[in-house]
């Protein structure tokens with residue numbers, strides 16, 4: 001009985017929401033894939049940077065794990081993703097960049 005209610009609910013959902021419902025389901029699938037992606041533990045080795053690049057990184061308050069939950073490097077237009085489990089890079093801030101990092105230059109990716 002309850003599985004019939006679930007099937008009916010899903011059918012009604014698509015019937016009533018059409019393309020918007022399909023888009024929502026695609027978002028759920030893509031979102032769960034992204035959540036399952038392995039991330040680097042830290043991206044803080046700046047030993048190869050010159051003093052000016054280190055200073056810029058510090059002056060813009062770059063941090064590996066930000067408290068700005070809605071403004072991570074992953075969602076920034078300047079972020080360039082690395083391989084799975086590896087640090088990414090940034091078009092502005094030199095050195096390894098964590099997908100969950102942040103700095104004061106954050107700009108929403110469009």
Ligand code: SF4
Pocket residue numbers: 062072073074076077078079080089090091092093097101102103104105106107
């Ligand atoms: S500009 Fe800042 S927030 Fe954006 S990717 Fe670079 S380090 Fe991250």
